[in-house]
Amino acid sequence: MKYVFLILFINLLPQYAGKSLRRDDRYPKTFEDIKNEIAGYTDIAKAIIDLAVHGKAQNRSYERLAVFADTIGPRLSGSKNLDAAIKYMFSALQEDELENVHLEPVKVPHWERGEEFAMMLEPRNHSIAILGLGSSVATPPEGITAEVIVVASFDELHKRAQEAKGKIVVYNEPFISYGETVRYRSQGAVEAAKVGAVASLIRSIASFSIHSPHTGWQNYQPDVPQIPTACISVEDAEMMSRMSFRGTKIVVHLKMGAKTYPDSPSFNTVAEIVGSKYPEQIVLVSGHLDSWDVGQGAMDDGGGAFISWEALSLIKDLGLRPKRTLRLVLWTAEEQGGIGAKQYYQLHKENISNFDIVMESDEGTFQPSGLGFTGNAKARDIVKEIMTLLQPINVTDVYDNADGTDIDYWMRDGVPGASLHDDLSKYFWFHHSQGDTMTVQDPNQMNLCAAVWTVVSYVIADMEEMLPR
Numbered sequence: 001m002k003y004v005f006l007i008l009f010i011n012l013l014p015q016y017a018g019k020s021l022r023r024d025d026r027y028p029k030t031f032e033d034i035k036n037e038i039a040g041y042t043d044i045a046k047a048i049i050d051l052a053v054h055g056k057a058q059n060r061s062y063e064r065l066a067v068f069a070d071t072i073g074p075r076l077s078g079s080k081n082l083d084a085a086i087k088y089m090f091s092a093l094q095e096d097e098l099e100n101v102h103l104e105p106v107k108v109p110h111w112e113r114g115e116e117f118a119m120m121l122e123p124r125n126h127s128i129a130i131l132g133l134g135s136s137v138a139t140p141p142e143g144i145t146a147e148v149i150v151v152a153s154f155d156e157l158h159k160r161a162q163e164a165k166g167k168i169v170v171y172n173e174p175f176i177s178y179g180e181t182v183r184y185r186s187q188g189a190v191e192a193a194k195v196g197a198v199a200s201l202i203r204s205i206a207s208f209s210i211h212s213p214h215t216g217w218q219n220y221q222p223d224v225p226q227i228p229t230a231c232i233s234v235e236d237a238e239m240m241s242r243m244s245f246r247g248t249k250i251v252v253h254l255k256m257g258a259k260t261y262p263d264s265p266s267f268n269t270v271a272e273i274v275g276s277k278y279p280e281q282i283v284l285v286s287g288h289l290d291s292w293d294v295g296q297g298a299m300d301d302g303g304g305a306f307i308s309w310e311a312l313s314l315i316k317d318l319g320l321r322p323k324r325t326l327r328l329v330l331w332t333a334e335e336q337g338g339i340g341a342k343q344y345y346q347l348h349k350e351n352i353s354n355f356d357i358v359m360e361s362d363e364g365t366f367q368p369s370g371l372g373f374t375g376n377a378k379a380r381d382i383v384k385e386i387m388t389l390l391q392p393i394n395v396t397d398v399y400d401n402a403d404g405t406d407i408d409y410w411m412r413d414g415v416p417g418a419s420l421h422d423d424l425s426k427y428f429w430f431h432h433s434q435g436d437t438m439t440v441q442d443p444n445q446m447n448l449c450a451a452v453w454t455v456v457s458y459v460i461a462d463m464e465e466m467l468p469r
Contacts, residue, residue, distance in 0.1 A: 028465075029464070029465060031378075031381065034382055034385065034463075034465075035385055037463060037464065038382075038385045038386055038388075038389070038459065038463070041386075041389055041455075041458075041459050041462070042389060044318075044320070044458070044459075045389035045390065045392075045455045045459070046392060047318055048314055048315075048318065048451060048454050048455050048458065049390070049392055049393055049451045049455070051314055051317060051318065052310070052314055052447050052448075052450045052451040052454065053393065053447045053448060053451055056317075057310070057313070057314055057317060057450075058443075058447055059443040059444075059446075059447065060310065060313070061303075061306045061307050061309070061310040061446045061447070061449075061450050062306075062441060062442075062443035062446045062447075063443075064092075064306055064309070064310075065298060065302050065303065065306040065438070065441065065446075066438050066441075068085070068088060068089075068092075068302065068306070069296040069297065069298045069302055069437070069438050070296070070438065071088070072084055072085045072088060073296055073297075074291050074292060074293045074294060074295060074296060074297050075289060075290050075291045075297055076111075076112075076290065076291070076292060076293040076335075077108045077109050077110065077111070077264075077266070077290050077332070077333040077335060077336050077339070078108055078109060078110025078111065078112075078261065078263075078264040078266070079110075079112075079293065081293075082266060082289070082290050082332070083266070085289055085290075086103065086266065086267050086269055086289065086330075086332070089269050089289060089309075089330055090103060090269060092309075093269070093271040093309070093328075096271075096309075096312075096313055096316070097316070098271040098272065098273065098312055098313075098316065098328070099271070099272045099273060099274050100270070100271065100272040100274065101270070101271045101272075102270050102271075103267035103268070103269055103270070104267060104268045104270060104343075104344065104347065105265060105266075105267055106265075106266045106267060106268055106332050106333065106339065106340045106343045106344075107263040107264070107265065107266070107339075107343075108263060108264055108265075108266040108290075108332055108333035108336065108339050108340065109134075109135070109260075109263060109264075109333065109336045109339065110260070110261040110262065110263060110264040111134055111135055111136075111258065111259070111260050111261070112258065112259050112261070112293075113131070113132040113136075113256070113257075113258050113293065114132075114138065114256065114257025114258050114259055115255075115256075115257045116130055116131075116132050116230065116255065116256040116257060116258070117130065117254075117255055118130045118201070118230070118232070118252055118253065118254045118255070119252065119253045120240075120250065120251070120252050121145070121251045121252065121253055122249055122250060122251040123243065123248050123249065123250065128201075128232055128233075128236050128252065129211055129212070129213050129232065129233050129236065130201070130213055130230040130231065130232055130254075131213040131214070131215040131230060131231050131294065131433075132215070132228075132229070132230045132256050132258050133185060133189070133202070133215060133216060133217070133218040133229050133230055133231060134215065134216060134217040134218060134292075134335070134336065135217060135218060135219070135220065135260060136189070136218065136228055136229045136230065136256065136258045137226045137227070137228055137258060137260075138228060138256050138257050138258045138259065139199070139228045139254055139255050139256045142255075143253055143254055143255035144168070144198055144199050144228065144253070144254045144255075145251065145252070145253045145254075146166065146167050146168045146198050146199070146251070146252065146254075147166075147167050147168070147249065147250065147251050148167060148168050148169075148170050148201075148240060148244070148250040148251065148252050149163055149164050149167045149168070149169055149170070149197075149244075150170045150172055150237075150240050150241045150243075150244040150250075151164075151169065151170070151171060151172070152171075152172050152173055152174070152241070153173060154184075154187075154191050157169065157171075157191060157192070157195060158191075158195070161195040161196075164192065164195040164196060164197050165195060165196035165197070166196060166197075166198060167197055167198065168197065168198060168199045168200065168201060168252055168254065169188070169192035169195075169197045169199070169200045169201070170200075170201045170203075170232070170237060170240050170241075171184050171188050171200065171201070171202045171203055171237070172203050172237040172238060172240070172241040173202075173203055175205065175206060175207050175234075175428070178205060178428060178431075181205050182205050182216070184202055184203070184205070185202050185205050185216050185218055185231065186216075186217065186218050186219050187218075187219065188200045188202045188218065188229060189218055189220065189226070189227055189228075189229035190219070190220060190221050190224050192227060192229075193224050193225045193226070193227045194224055197227060198227060199227050199228045199229065199254055200227060200228075200229045201229070201230055201231070201232045201237075201252075201254075202229065202230070202231045202232065203231070203232060203233075203234055203237035203238075204231045204232065204233060204234055204237075204433070205231075205428070205431075205432075206234060206428050206429065206431065206433070207428040207429065208234075208426075208428070208429045209233050209234035209235060209429075211233045211235050211236075212233060212433045212434060212435055213230075213231045213232055213233050213433065214231055214428075214431060214432045214433045215231055215292050215293075215294060215432045215433070216231070216292070216335075216432050217335060217336055217337065228254065228256045228258070230254070230256065266332045266333060266340065267332060267340075268329055268330065268331055268332055268340045268341075268343075268344050269289060269329070269330040269332075270327065270328065270329050270330075271309075271312060271327075271328045272312075272325050272326065272327045272328070273312055273315055273316060273321060273322070273325065273326045274321075274325050275321070275322055275323050275324040275325040275326070275461065276321045276322070276323055277323035277324075278323050278324050278325075279324070279325050280325070280351075280354050281323075281324040281325065281354045281355075281356055281466060282324065282325050282327050282351075282354055282355050282356060283322070283324050283325070283326050283327065283356050283357055283359070283457050283460050283461040284327045284328075284329060284355065284357070284358045284359060284407075285308040285311050285312075285326065285327070285328055285329075285359045285360075285361075285453060285457050286304075286305075286308055286328065286329040286330065286331060286358070286359065286360045286361075286404075286406060286407070287301045287302075287303075287304030287305030287306070287307070287308045287330060287331070287360065287361050287362060288301045288304070288305065288330065288331040288332070288334035288335070288340070288362060288406060289301075289305055289330040289331065289332060290331070290332050290333055290334055290335055290340075291335065291436070292335060292432050292436075294432070294433060294434045294436070295430070295433060295434050295435060295436030295437050296436060296437045296438060297436060298436055298437050298438045298440060298441055299364055299365075299427070299430055299431070299436045299440045299441065300362070300364075300430075300431055300432065300436055301334070301361070301362045302441075303361070303364060303365030303441060303446060303449070304360070304361030304362045304363075304364075304365060304420070305330050305361075306365075306446075307361055307365055307420075307446060307449045307450040307453050308328055308330070308359075308361060308453065309328060309330075310450040310453070310454070311326070311328070311450065311453045311454040311457050311458075312326060312328050314450065314454045315454060315458055320458065320462075322458055322461035322462035323461065323462050323463075323464070324356060324460075324461040324462070324466075325461070326457060326458070326461045329344065329406075331344070331406045334362070334405055334406055337405070338405040338406050338408070338409075340406070341405065341406035341407070341408075341409060342409060345409035345410065349409075349413070352410070352413055352415065355410060355415045356416070356460060356461070356466045356467055357375075357415065357416045357417065357418060357457075357460050357467055358407040358410045358411065358415055358416075358417050358418075359402075359407070359417070359418040359419070359453070359456070359457060360402070360404030360405075360406050360407045360417075360418075360419055361404075361419065361420040361449070361453065362403075362404050362405070362406070362419070363403065363419065363420065363421075363422065363424060363427065364422055364423075364424060364427045365420070365422065365441070365445060365446045365449040366422040366423040366424070366426070366427070366442070366445050366449075367422055367423040367445050367448070368395045368420060368421065368422045368423075368445070368448050368449050368452050369395060369397050369421050369422060369423065370387060370395055370396060370397030370398055370399055370421045370452075371383065371387060371397070371398055371399065371402075371418050371419070371420065371421055371452070371456060372398075372399045372400070372401055372402045372403055372418065372419040372420075372421045373398050373399070373400075373401070373402055373416070373417070373418050374401050374402040374411045374416065374417040374418075375416035375417065375467060375469065376416075376468060376469060378468040379416050379467040379468050379469065380398065382467060382468075383398055383416075383418070383456075383467075384398045386455070386456055386459050386460065387456070389455055389459065390451070390452055390455055393448055393451060393452075395448065395451075395452050397421065399421050402417035402418050402419040403419045404417070404419050407419075414469050415469065416467045416469060418456065420449060420452065420453065422445075422449065426440075
């Protein structure tokens with residue numbers, strides 16, 4: 001009798017090829033099963049989109065951000081404003097009735113720019129708009145007065161090394177892309193100091209300018225003298241370049257009162273919707289709460305932080321509870337190199353196998369087009385299928401590589417990662433400048449970004465199986 005059963009079983013195999021013979025957890029799902037599972041979220045995705053874009057939650061993330069940005073202002077690492085922002089968000093997340101709202105301690109850099117100005121003395125008097133770069137040292141109390149040498153690249157600086165000694169190096173490097181051009185901001189002071197310069201002024205890393213300097217973090221090297229460094233406007237850099245090209249002598253007086261203090265206590269801010277079936281497994285959505293000390297930090301990264309909060313709010317409003325825990329993390333001290341995220345990673349990496357995906361929005365909340373994704377091919381196929389749920393708002397693309405300083409630690413260890421992909425055409429007009437204010441934000445675009453962020457995070461958190469890695 002047992003042989004008859006075996007023959008019957010073998011004969012049945014071809015019609016079940018590539019399919020799970022049973023629907024319980026002992027057998028892996030095929031991709032067709034997964035597609036069908038994702039298709040089952042169509043109505044929920046539509047409900048999220050309707051609530052975020054057309055319903056009672058319309059413009060909520062924008063309005064919440066406006067109150068926050070107008071009340072708190074810019075939030076530099078180590079500042080009283082950042083402390084106030086963290087307290088504000090801790091209270092707001094509790095009032096929103098999210099779960100496990102708590103603060104995780106972090107030590108963060110504390111640098112203050114102090115008073116600063118620059119004046120061209122030759123060939124004419126001209127006030128140069130500057131913003132000191134993060135971690136810069138101060139000038140002597142009387143300031144620095146020196147002749148300027150203008151270069152367009154590190155290669156030119158090295159070729160003209162003898163000319164640079166005792167001078168202020170002005171970098172007039174053209175903007176190519178942020179990733180490529182930002183090295184002048186981060187390394188400009190070090191390279192200038194290596195050839196004996198007394199200070200460096202960096203053309204702002206901006207694709208467009210209206211005489212507005214853009215700040216950012218820069219890094220010294222232990223074996224290289226530390227010289228004062230600041231960013232200047234595109235217009236002033238180009239003007240001095242033209243003067244230099246004509247052979248005109250340029251003399252600048254620079255005064256900076258920057259100070260670096262001992263590291264300060266700060267916090268990553270955390271809230272959750274606890275999973276119904278696999279509460280130990282985590283889908284993490286995030287943005288960073290700190291900003292530079294200019295503008296309002298509304299774009300970088302108020303928008304990303306607030307659509308991440310909005311994702312949990314929308315899910316709660318709809319009475320949904322995913323199988324996995326949906327965790328919101330508002331990072332601290334991202335602008336200084338992901339300090340809060342690094343300490344969070346060190347604290348939680350022992351549970352890395354329980355992190356399903358890490359998501360960060362830190363490139364604006366403009367018109368969204370899709371999702372940047374880092375993960376293996378199987379995971380990418382699943383994410384592509386999830387993005388089809390966003391066809392009602394025409395945001396379905398999946399791009400190579402997620403981008404986010406705060407989630408890099410996890411992605412390097414193989415955890416899938418995602419970042420919001422949106423229209424960056426004007427992002428670097430305002431980045432790290434006085435222009436980063438609520439005026440940059442658009443409520444309709446934020447609604448769409450919140451819908452994308454919520455649909456993706458909820459579906460991944462609620463699917464029966466974690467993303468493959």
